[in-house]
Amino acid sequence: MEASNAATGSVRFLLNPAAGRWGAAARLDRLRVLASAAGAGLVVSKSGADIAVQARRAVADGVARLVVAGGDGTMHQAAQGLAGSDCALGVVPLGTGNDLAGTLGIPADFEAAAGRALTGGVRRLDLVRVEGTVCIGYAGVGFDSEVTRFANEVKRLRGPLVYVYAVLHTLTTFKPPAMRVVHDAGIFEGRVMFAVLANLPRFGGGMRIAPAALPDDGWLDLVIVRQLSRLRLLAVFPKVYRGTHVTHPEIQIVRTRRAEITLDREMTLYGGGEPVATHAAGLPFVAEVMPGALRVVA
Secondary structure: OEOOOOOOOOEEEEEOOOOOOOHHHHHHHHHHHHHHHOOOEEEEOOOHHHHHHHHHHHHHOOOOEEEEEEOHHHHHHHHHHHOOOOOEEEEEEOOOOOHHHHHHOOOOOHHHHHHHHHHOOEEEEEEEEEOOEEEOOEEEEEHHHHHHHHHHHOOOOOOOHHHHHHHHHHHOOOOOOEEEEEEOOEEEEEEEEEEEEEOOOOEOOOEOOOOOOOOOOOOEEEEEEEOOOHHHHHHHHHHHOOOHHHHOOOEEEEEEOEEEEEEOOOEEEEEOOEEEEEEOOOOOEEEEEEEEEEEEEO
């Protein structure tokens, strides 16, 4: 891990007020105080796309550390501007799932997280690149992407409970697609619930989908869940939070640096809780690892 460089370079804060179902907006006044005490600038994003714009601007301005307050979707957008740069991402978790913060050991407490973002050491993380978009934690398509889409639409719930509700709702209508996956170790073909390329062990608010995944080893953990009945999926689902689902006979995990995923219908691939790409039947999603592409405060 690199030593802290916050004292030798400029720092800027970036708040996404929409994070956590707009709960993050309540932190604005306190963030102003923290930024002022640190001699740092503060920017409030206007939209998801604006987060990436502000991250690119920070890089162009030579900012050494961009302290971003928001959820995993916010961090996903910030990574679009920070990937491949020398500007480090400081994470202040204010979202629904906060899986990146949980993996990095960032405190859930707002004040403690902000302090860590300012003074903590810097390490490099790998990224998942899907065509022109980078993803910090995972890129997935199938049941999980449909769950994420619905979770993003839910307005009356907050926190990880949103994902549990979304799973149960999506289960009633989801029809497993036929999928072909070309990866470093071979080819998979069959009807599946979903496929995920994971760079972090957890997603969806604490689900340990790929418990052995490491964020900085130059590999992705490809998790393929074959077609399951609703009852069998419900039986397996609680095990995902402990990471004990990996022994199920219908779950396959392989390590790869690259994968091509082709489906028999149009679907949208998601990463970091955000839609990444929508492809028609027969047109593959192409994903690969980007070793050490993002500097983060951990």
